[in-house]
Amino acid sequence: MEIPPAMAARATPAEQGSSVIRSFLQKKSSGRMADGVFAGLMLICALAIFGIVVLILLMLIDQSRLSIHAFGLRFFINRVWDPVTGKFGALPFLYGTVLSSLLAVCMAVPLALAVAIFLLDVCPRALRGPISFLTELLAAIPSVVYGLWGIFVLAPIIRDYVGPVLIRYLGWTGLFVAPDFGVGMFTAGVILAIMIFPVISSISRDVMRVVPVSQREGVLALGATRWEMLRIGVLRNARMGIIGSVILGLGRALGETMAVTMVIGNHPGMEKNLLAPGYTLASVIANEFTEATGDLYLSALIEIGLALFLVTIVVNAVARLMVWAVTRGNPGSVQS
Amino acid sequence: MGVDIRVEGLNAWYGSTHTLKDVSLHIPANHVTALIGPSGCGKSTFVRCLNRMHETNPIARAEGTVRMGDLDIYKDATPVEIRRRVGMVFQRPNPFPTMSIYDNVASGLKLNGFRRKRILDEVVERSLRQAALWDEVKDDLKKKSGASISGGQQQRLCIARALAVDPEVLLMDEPASALDPVSTAKIEDLIFKLKSQYTIVIVTHNMQQAARVAEKTGFFLMGRLVEFDATTKIFTNPSDKRTEDYITGRFG
Amino acid sequence: MSMQQSSQPGSAPVRSQSLERMIRLRRSATNHLVTGVAIVSTIVVLTPLVAILGYLLLKGASSLNLAFFTRPPMPVGMPGGGMANAIAGSAAVLGLASLLGIPVGIGAGVYLAEYARGTRRGAIVRFTADVLNGVPSIVMGIVAYALLVAPEHHFSGMAGGVALAIMMVPTVARTTEEMLALVPNPVREAAFGLGIPKWRTVLSVSLRTASPGIITGCMLAFARVAGETAPLLFTAFGNQFWSFDLNQPIAALPLQIFVYAVSPYDEWHRLAWAGALVLMVMIMASVTLVRIFADRGVLKGGS
Numbered sequence: 025m026e027i028p029p030a031m032a033a034r035a036t037p038a039e040q041g042s043s044v045i046r047s048f049l050q051k052k053s054s055g056r057m058a059d060g061v062f063a064g065l066m067l068i069c070a071l072a073i074f075g076i077v078v079l080i081l082l083m084l085i086d087q088s089r090l091s092i093h094a095f096g097l098r099f100f101i102n103r104v105w106d107p108v109t110g111k112f113g114a115l116p117f118l119y120g121t122v123l124s125s126l127l128a129v130c131m132a133v134p135l136a137l138a139v140a141i142f143l144l145d146v147c148p149r150a151l152r153g154p155i156s157f158l159t160e161l162l163a164a165i166p167s168v169v170y171g172l173w174g175i176f177v178l179a180p181i182i183r184d185y186v187g188p189v190l191i192r193y194l195g196w197t198g199l200f201v202a203p204d205f206g207v208g209m210f211t212a213g214v215i216l217a218i219m220i221f222p223v224i225s226s227i228s229r230d231v232m233r234v235v236p237v238s239q240r241e242g243v244l245a246l247g248a249t250r251w252e253m254l255r256i257g258v259l260r261n262a263r264m265g266i267i268g269s270v271i272l273g274l275g276r277a278l279g280e281t282m283a284v285t286m287v288i289g290n291h292p293g294m295e296k297n298l299l300a301p302g303y304t305l306a307s308v309i310a311n312e313f314t315e316a317t318g319d320l321y322l323s324a325l326i327e328i329g330l331a332l333f334l335v336t337i338v339v340n341a342v343a344r345l346m347v348w349a350v351t352r353g354n355p356g357s358v359q360s
Numbered sequence: 361m362g363v364d365i366r367v368e369g370l371n372a373w374y375g376s377t378h379t380l381k382d383v384s385l386h387i388p389a390n391h392v393t394a395l396i397g398p399s400g401c402g403k404s405t406f407v408r409c410l411n412r413m414h415e416t417n418p419i420a421r422a423e424g425t426v427r428m429g430d431l432d433i434y435k436d437a438t439p440v441e442i443r444r445r446v447g448m449v450f451q452r453p454n455p456f457p458t459m460s461i462y463d464n465v466a467s468g469l470k471l472n473g474f475r476r477k478r479i480l481d482e483v484v485e486r487s488l489r490q491a492a493l494w495d496e497v498k499d500d501l502k503k504k505s506g507a508s509i510s511g512g513q514q515q516r517l518c519i520a521r522a523l524a525v526d527p528e529v530l531l532m533d534e535p536a537s538a539l540d541p542v543s544t545a546k547i548e549d550l551i552f553k554l555k556s557q558y559t560i561v562i563v564t565h566n567m568q569q570a571a572r573v574a575e576k577t578g579f580f581l582m583g584r585l586v587e588f589d590a591t592t593k594i595f596t597n598p599s600d601k602r603t604e605d606y607i608t609g610r611f612g
Numbered sequence: 613m614s615m616q617q618s619s620q621p622g623s624a625p626v627r628s629q630s631l632e633r634m635i636r637l638r639r640s641a642t643n644h645l646v647t648g649v650a651i652v653s654t655i656v657v658l659t660p661l662v663a664i665l666g667y668l669l670l671k672g673a674s675s676l677n678l679a680f681f682t683r684p685p686m687p688v689g690m691p692g693g694g695m696a697n698a699i700a701g702s703a704a705v706l707g708l709a710s711l712l713g714i715p716v717g718i719g720a721g722v723y724l725a726e727y728a729r730g731t732r733r734g735a736i737v738r739f740t741a742d743v744l745n746g747v748p749s750i751v752m753g754i755v756a757y758a759l760l761v762a763p764e765h766h767f768s769g770m771a772g773g774v775a776l777a778i779m780m781v782p783t784v785a786r787t788t789e790e791m792l793a794l795v796p797n798p799v800r801e802a803a804f805g806l807g808i809p810k811w812r813t814v815l816s817v818s819l820r821t822a823s824p825g826i827i828t829g830c831m832l833a834f835a836r837v838a839g840e841t842a843p844l845l846f847t848a849f850g851n852q853f854w855s856f857d858l859n860q861p862i863a864a865l866p867l868q869i870f871v872y873a874v875s876p877y878d879e880w881h882r883l884a885w886a887g888a889l890v891l892m893v894m895i896m897a898s899v900t901l902v903r904i905f906a907d908r909g910v911l912k913g914g915s
Contacts, residue, residue: 044479045469045526049445052472054438055809062811066727069719070737073785076778077744080751083758138653146650155654162661164899166839168866169888172873173664176671176881218660225657249643272746279748281842282870306750306842313757313846329754333747340746344739416804444807454798458821468806471816518802525806 080333088327090320099327105292105308107317112324114331116292120209120302121332124284125277127213127298128220133270135217136224141254143225144232156226163222171286174215179206179287182214187299201297205289210298212288216280220273227272231265231350232258261350268346275339279332281306305332362559363429363528364389365410370424372405372414379405380422381583387576392551392560394574394591396567398606401580403563404451407531410561411446412439428529444472447522447558449532453514455506455521461497464506464517468525483524491520492550512543519550523558530554532562536569548573567607571595579603665892672889675882680890685852685868688877695887697854701769701863704856705848706838708773713780714830718819720781721788721826726814729793738789741782752778753843761847769855769862772848776837783836787829791822828902835898839891841866865891 085092091099095112102113143156183206190200190210200210235258243257259266289301290311305328316322365387372380380402387393395403408414409422412433426433433442455464463470465484474480484501488494493516497509506517515535522530532551536544551560551573564570570577571591578588579600587594587603598604679694686693720737728734756775761767795818803813819826841864844850849861850871856862865887872884 044476045474045483045524048474049469049472049525049807050441052444054440055811056438056440059809059811062814063727066719066723069716070723070728070785072716073720073737073741073744073781076781077740079759080747080755083755084751087754087758087762135653135657138650139657141646142650142654146647147654155658158658158661161896161899162657164835164839164895165664166841166866166891166895168839168841168870168873169664169668169892172869172884172888173667175873177663177667221657249639251643251646252639254646275746279746279750281748281750282866286870286874306748309750309754310842310845313754314849326754326758329751333751336747336751337743340743341739343746344742411805413801413805416801439804440807440809442807443805448805450798450801450805452798454796454802456799456802456817456821458823467803467816468808471803471806471808471812521802521806 077337084326084330084333088323088330090323091327092323094320095324099324100331103294107312107321110318110320112320114305114324114328116294117303117305117308117328118331119294120288120292121278121304121306123298124209124212124216124288124302124304125274127209128216128277129270129274131213131217132221132224132273136221136269136273137228137266139221139225140229140232144229144258145250145254159222159225162218163226167219167280167282168286170215170219170283174211174283174287175207178214179211182206182211190299198296199298201299204299205301207287207289207301208299209288209302212284212302212304213298215283215287216277219280219283220276223276224269224273227269227347228262228266231262231269231347234265234351235261265347265350268343268348268350271339271343271346275336275343278339279306279336281310285310305329361528361557362389364559365529365561366425366427367410368425368427370406370409370422370426372402372409372422373420374405374417375419379583380409383424383585385578385585385588387559387561389559390556391576392555392562392574393576393578394570395561395563395578395580396565396570396606397580397586399565402583403578403580404533406580407448407533407561407563410529410531411443411448413443413448415439444468444525445527446529446531447525447527449515449518449522449530449535451534452538453511453518455514455517457505457507459506460502461504461506461509461517462501465520465524467521483526484520487520487524488517490523490550490554491516492546493517493520510543512539512546515539515543515547516550519547523554528559530558530560532560534563534565537565544569567595579606581606668885668889668892671882671885672887675886676889680883680886684854684863685883688880691879693883695863695865695868695883695890697851698863698865698868698887699890700854700856701848701851702838702865704858705769705772705776705844705862705864706834708770708858709776709780709837710830710834711777712773713777713833714784716777717781717784717830717833718788718826720785721792722814722819724785724789725792726810726818738786741785745782745786748842749775749779749840750842750845752776753845753847756843756847767847767849767861769848769858769860772844772862772864773858775843775847776840779837779840779843780833783833784830787832788822788826791825791829792818794825795821831898831902835895835902838895839866841870845870 091112095102099112100114100118103115104111104113105116139159143152147155183204187204187206191202191204194200239261240253240257243253248256284304285307288304288307290303290307291301292303293300309325309329313325316325368384370380370383371378383406395406397403405414410426414420414422428445431437456467459467462484465487466480469480469483485494488497493513496513497504506514509517536547539547548569551562554560562573574591576588577591577594579586579594581602587598587600594603595607598607679692681694681699682696683692683694684697685695720741724734724738728737752775755778756771760771760774799817799821800813803817844864844867848864848867850867851861851863869884869887869891872880872887875881
């Protein structure tokens with residue numbers, strides 16, 4: 025266990041270099057100041073996120089004061105929107121927003137879940153990458169491009185082919201009544217469905233993927249078919265998160281602006297007929313903001329923005345909590 | 361040259377778990393001291409207290425006195441200052457994956473703001489030679505990343521990185537536990553060569569390893585230092601029954 | 613239902629064989645049906661994607677020419693205009709947005725991953741970021757309007773940049789956090805063990821190790837706001853002429869597409885398609901690049 029002298033001598037000390045290093049490191053400050061400043065900066069950035077939310081809220085409340093004072097809560101139950109006489113009621117827009125979003129959710133959810141299941145369990149491994157890439161691409165298409173396509177491609181298709189069929193077979197419900205101009209609530213719903221589909225599909229897939237393999241295997245071991253395994257082993261366990269993903273999609277649809285503005289017809293009516301034009305909270309802001317003459321008009325539009333903000337905040341918060349409950353705060357995907 | 365370490369009444373906690381209970385010992389300068397014991401006995405926590413790495417975990421806490429030479433490391437200095445004087449080698453090789461071999465070795469100096477290129481070159485070469493890695497990597501010092509070499513080479517790279525800051529103490533937390541026998545032998549060789557210049561503390565669960573490299577050995581059990589003595593004494597004639605049980609393999 | 617019936621056949625020993633077979637048939641039929649539905653749905657969903665991309669290529673490519681990239685728009689009725697000023701304007705507004713949004717986003721991500729991991733504070737910030745991510749973009753436009761346009765009494769590219777920057781922050785913050793979380797902790801410990809101060813460890817070790825992923829995230833955030841129109845409607849507002857002055861109304865590609873799409877002129881419709889194609893190609897290129905990087909494994913070789 026003694027050190028052979030030869031070995032000790034072989035270790036090159038390089039005394040000069042080493043003393044330079046030691047004195048440099050010992051003189052070097054501990055960086056406490058820099059550490060504090062840096063941590064502070066990072067904290068400020070994090071707080072900026074809070075700051076932004078608070079700023080948005082305060083700005084919207086401040087700018088919509090006029091309208092809030094003038095109309096109070098009746099603003100949201102008043103059906104008349106007439107800038108000329110200064111009467112502002114947001115009910116038609118509320119109706120249009122809720123109806124178009126619900127339509128979209130009804131169309132998107134079954135498809136999104138089916139695709140999520142397809143990608144998770146049915147799809148051959150080789151196809152999985154390309155298909156999930158394509159669905160992600162769907163999410164990357166800008167709203168205005170959807171709108172462009174909606175005006176020039178989707179709306180004529182619905183006017184010429186889908187509308188007549190709906191009128192003929194479902195006309196009795198009162199939901200589909202001629203004439204159909206192609207632009208209207210139904211077309212907006214279809215566009216929105218395409219737009220929110222990737223959100224619902226990718227997040228519900230993340231949620232389903234979190235279900236432990238043992239859960240599936242347990243069910244499979246009982247002799248279940250694939251569908252039974254999915255229903256009992258996966259869907260039941262991921263239920264909460266899937267509902268969360270649907271609500272996230274709903275939140276997205278509620279606030280979607282450009283595509284809807286371009287195909288919904290922009291007429292503040294409240295008709296049961298889905299083929300009739302409508303108007304949404306977001307699209308009335310987009311269309312009339314720069315033309316708003318008079319402070320009350322502008323204020324009313326900003327109050328609509330405030331409503332949109334509060335609704336989407338609540339919807340998103342609920343949805344996020346539900347998704348987190350399943351993934352346990354495990355960051356799954358940042359897309360939304 | 362290394363310094364000695366005097367530990368008095370050291371206690372450490374993780375959350376509410378008391379992991380180190382009233383440990384006192386004197387680690388001599390320029391020798392190898394091995395710490396053995398079953399997993400969870402507190403030996404790793406103990407070395408992590410010697411360079412204040414223990415407190416990087418927000419729920420961890422330590423009390424007591426640790427003197428390194430004349431310096432009371434919990435009173436007279438900040439953790440950063442202490443760690444610049446104490447090198448540490450971890451259980452798993454952890455080179456910086458995005459840095460070249462050269463930058464890995466120079467990181468302790470460069471990232472502390474040392475800019476003199478000529479001295480850096482010298483230090484990198486000397487440290488790699490000391491870690492017996494120079495001949496294997498000298499041709500692609502700046503081409504290969506620290507993560508692209510083999511596990512055993514990575515661990516020697518980590519040793520070179522620790523030596524580059526010219527520390528007075530070298531702490532090794534089971535440095536060979538993730539390595540194959542050949543790499544382990546190389547690391548043990550290295551420890552042998554380095555001990556004339558540094559105070560080395562090595563944690564190991566491998567008793568043969570302790571017997572091979574260390575002059576002094578301490579046996580930890582359930583957070584307490586049971587026995588601390590010359591290695592030969594510990595392995596041939598331990599004074600405590602629990603030490604004897606452990607080294608003869610009669611321990612759970 | 614069928615599951616419960618068939619899982620207890622022993623309890624009904626008198627059950628006839630044909631009944632058993634019917635149940636088995638029904639279960640397997642349901643199974644095939646679901647598989648079929650899943651496949652058909654996937655095809656149904658991919659149809660509009662193909663349709664959109666197909667139309668973009670068809671209509672856009674036939675309208676693209678050199679003038680599109682080099683000339684500003686012409687007045688109605690005159691042929692040969694382009695969207696060069698809108699492309700330049702978009703670049704200016706997006707540049708400003710990235711300059712403001714990306715550093716704040718990365719900072720917030722660093723805070724979440726390196727300073728507040730596992731804490732309640734961190735969870736609250738993360739949650740707020742996720743919720744902010746869902747706020748409609750038009751609301752950001754209103755806020756930027758109230759903040760910068762109304763007091764100045766004129767529209768400005770700057771206001772547009774601020775609106776887009778706000779949208780980038782939560783996305784960049786969350787990706788940064790996730791990428792930093794992938795950096796193995798022993799790598800950080802190695803830096804601390806060398807006596808490197810925390811700020812330096814974060815910058816030169818954690819961020820550097822995670823940088824491919826973070827760059828990816830920034831590009832995704834960029835691609836996402838690059839196509840945004842709503843927040844620019846009453847901030848950047850649009851401009852028919854060349855302008856790089858961020859203090860004045862400025863043109864932007866998505867805005868121009870919108871204005872032309874809802875106009876009654878065929879010539880402008882043609883330009884709108886061309887613009888949409890250019891926008892999509894830009895966005896798809898960045899998404900595809902991101903995809904390639906992500907597939908390669910962001911942190912290969914991390915111990």
